Amino acid sequence: MLRTTATIEECYRRYDGQNKGYLTKSELKWAVTALLGSAPTRLVLLSLFEISSESYDSVQVDKDTFVRVMGRRLANVDVAEAIRRWFKAFDLDSSGFISFSNFTQVTPWLHPSGMHSRAWLHATGVPRNSAAHTTYRGRHSLSGSRHEPRQQSTCPCA
Known part of the structure; x- marks a missing residue:
């Protein structure tokens, strides 16, 4: 970030x-x-x-x-707070998980052209629990040193 x-x-x-x-x-x-x-x-x-x-x-x-x-x-950006806010935005039913249903409901707001299936495929590299849900802990751990950094976007301002 x-x-x-x-x-x-x-x-x-x-x-x-x-x-x-x-x-x-x-x-x-x-x-x-x-x-x-x-x-x-x-x-x-x-x-x-x-x-x-x-x-x-x-x-x-x-x-x-x-x-x-x-x-x-x-x-002044707090990375952990930004991740938490984005997670809450995607966790529509406040279940503590981001399901594919949550994801497809939110992505049209972010990307109106309907690219949510491609975005979901990109997000599947995120750690998930046994029910295939992305948890806040899984999203947060991406910023930790235990994981390899994800491939960076080619656009430096994206």
């Missing part, structure tokens, strides 16, 4: 599609989503980037500001 300055800069470059030297409101939302893993609300963007409500629709965030703000924000 740790992001380096180079990763933040690469993410900025990817979302500044026309090399304008700044991110628009829409581009900023996508770039922040790529780095944080969830879409920021308007209030979060206003607060993070110290944008006034009046200038929100025409916001232009330059590279230095983006790197500084996101670097500071990512330094």
